[in-house]
Amino acid sequence: MTEHPGRRRLTAAVLLTPAAAALLAGSLAWASGNPPAVALKQSAATPAVTSSTGDGADAELQQRIRAVEQLRTQVASLRAELKKLERAGGDSSSTGSSSNKSGASSGSGTTASKPKPAHTAAPPVHANTGAS
Amino acid sequence: MSTRAAAGTTRQQTRRPIPAPLDLTFSAMASHVTLRVIEPGPTAPRALAAARAVFERVEAACTRFNPDSALMRANGDGAAWHRVPEECYLAVAEAARAHLETGGLFDPRVLDTLVALGYDRTLPFRSGAVRLTSADGRPDRRATGSAAPWRPDLDPKTLAIRLGANRIDLGGIGKGLAVRLAARALSGAGRAHLIEAGGDCYVDGDGPKGEGWQIGVEDPTGGSQPVAVLRIRDTGCATSSVRVRSWQVDGEAVHHLIDPRTGRSAQGGLRSVTVLDRDPAFAEVWSKALLIVGRERIAAVAASRELAALWVDDSRQVTASTKMAPSVIWEAHDAE
Numbered sequence: 001m002t003e004h005p006g007r008r009r010l011t012a013a014v015l016l017t018p019a020a021a022a023l024l025a026g027s028l029a030w031a032s033g034n035p036p037a038v039a040l041k042q043s044a045a046t047p048a049v050t051s052s053t054g055d056g057a058d059a060e061l062q063q064r065i066r067a068v069e070q071l072r073t074q075v076a077s078l079r080a081e082l083k084k085l086e087r088a089g090g091d092s093s094s095t096g097s098s099s100n101k102s103g104a105s106s107g108s109g110t111t112a113s114k115p116k117p118a119h120t121a122a123p124p125v126h127a128n129t130g131a132s
Numbered sequence: 133m134s135t136r137a138a139a140g141t142t143r144q145q146t147r148r149p150i151p152a153p154l155d156l157t158f159s160a161m162a163s164h165v166t167l168r169v170i171e172p173g174p175t176a177p178r179a180l181a182a183a184r185a186v187f188e189r190v191e192a193a194c195t196r197f198n199p200d201s202a203l204m205r206a207n208g209d210g211a212a213w214h215r216v217p218e219e220c221y222l223a224v225a226e227a228a229r230a231h232l233e234t235g236g237l238f239d240p241r242v243l244d245t246l247v248a249l250g251y252d253r254t255l256p257f258r259s260g261a262v263r264l265t266s267a268d269g270r271p272d273r274r275a276t277g278s279a280a281p282w283r284p285d286l287d288p289k290t291l292a293i294r295l296g297a298n299r300i301d302l303g304g305i306g307k308g309l310a311v312r313l314a315a316r317a318l319s320g321a322g323r324a325h326l327i328e329a330g331g332d333c334y335v336d337g338d339g340p341k342g343e344g345w346q347i348g349v350e351d352p353t354g355g356s357q358p359v360a361v362l363r364i365r366d367t368g369c370a371t372s373s374v375r376v377r378s379w380q381v382d383g384e385a386v387h388h389l390i391d392p393r394t395g396r397s398a399q400g401g402l403r404s405v406t407v408l409d410r411d412p413a414f415a416e417v418w419s420k421a422l423l424i425v426g427r428e429r430i431a432a433v434a435a436s437r438e439l440a441a442l443w444v445d446d447s448r449q450v451t452a453s454t455k456m457a458p459s460v461i462w463e464a465h466d467a468e
Contacts, residue, residue, distance in 0.1 A: 122358050123346060123462050126339060127166065127328040129371040129406055130350030 156180045160187040161307050163330030171323035179321035183314035193220035194306035207299040213292045221291040223302045230417040231282050237421035239392035240300035249386050262379035307332050308416030331371040334412045352403035352444050359450050361462040368412025372419040373404035391424045400426020401446045408440035
């Protein structure tokens with residue numbers, strides 16, 4: 001009855017990815033309205049000073065650039081995770097039907113179970129049992 | 133190099149080829165019968181002939197369509213003792229046991245009801261719709277449900293029977309018994325064997341590929357695809373269904389599975405029931421009894437009796453009991 005851990009990760013990744021992408025897009029929009037060349041230059045020239053001297057606007061700019069970089073990395077990582085889980089999800093759904101079947105077989109022993117309908121053609125049979 | 137190659141050739145030459153399966157098909161007891169032995173041994177042809185002879189003996193002794201059969205002679209005078217062939221004696225004894233075990237749901241005293249419905253001879257069920265009218269000269273359609281338990285008299289020493297007031301039909305249980313006896317005849321004839329006789333089967337061993345026997349459960353509504361596929365070994369498998377032996381009398385749809393509580397064709401909302409058991413006669417009895425039980429109670433009865441059962445209801449919904457579920461490897465959509 002509990003949710004499969006892989007499926008839980010997949011759900012989290014699916015939910016997080018659009019949020020992270022939206023945040024990234026917002027940050028990029030903001031960054032495009034502020035000249036990055038200055039910031040980068042300052043950052044490259046006096047990295048220690050920027051963080052310690054405290055020109056307010058520059059510091060905020062640096063912070064946002066770092067946030068954008070972090071988000072970009074996070075989005076890439078989440079996308080990779082998503083792809084991995086999608087592959088694993090495909091595998092686990094095919095084994096899922098068999099685990100459902102075995103789950104049905106190890107039921108309470110007092111109730112009937114309705115096996116999952118199959119979408120595939122019937123496997124070959126050696127004989128049929130029909131009307132007696 | 134040449135030595136290894138030579139040795140390899142020698143090994144190949146001495147390896148015994150796997151013999152092809154041996155099949156025997158014939159008609160008996162209103163069914164097409166197939167016997168198959170996988171990797172047959174030297175005794176297989178003799179065993180197959182013995183298994184076929186079993187069907188012929190059971191049919192000859194238990195048929196209701198021959199007035200000279202042992203069964204019909206005993207039916208003809210229920211107050212007298214009749215010495216009968218062993219197959220007939222066994223079938224009556226099994227029927228009595230089944231009547232007790234199923235609480236009366238299995239009741240062979242339905243012969244007069246079947247005759248009243250016009251099923252007093254082999255009807256051409258497989259040639260299309262069968263329609264009968266009272267004008268055909270059929271007897272009147274009395275319901276012959278009997279509340280009193282059935283207790284035939286049996287004398288195992290002389291193989292004699294006394295049936296009492298009601299005539300009986302041994303069709304279903306006779307075939308289950310024939311499958312049981314034929315399975316014994318085929319024991320040891322090969323690595324595995326299969327007996328298939330209409331709704332009654334027995335599978336021995338691991339099947340042709342060592343993975344079990346795959347048996348399709350026919351669609352009781354007439355579809356060409358099975359409704360389920362079972363993978364089984366060393367078990368009997370019987371299906372009771374209204375697919376084939378259904379007909380019309382004066383426009384009313386009837387079938388051969390008579391509910392002894394009402395004396396009419398069972399109307400419990402089920403189209404077919406399949407039961408697994410090591411004894412094919414037991415499987416046959418319970419497949420019929422569960423169909424009569426009906427859709428509302430079948431799950432509870434199958435669970436309480438620990439029966440491996442699979443059933444298809446009027447809406448084509450397929451359901452398996454807990455004990456059957458491990459054997460179901462494929463199932464079609466229901467209600468398609």
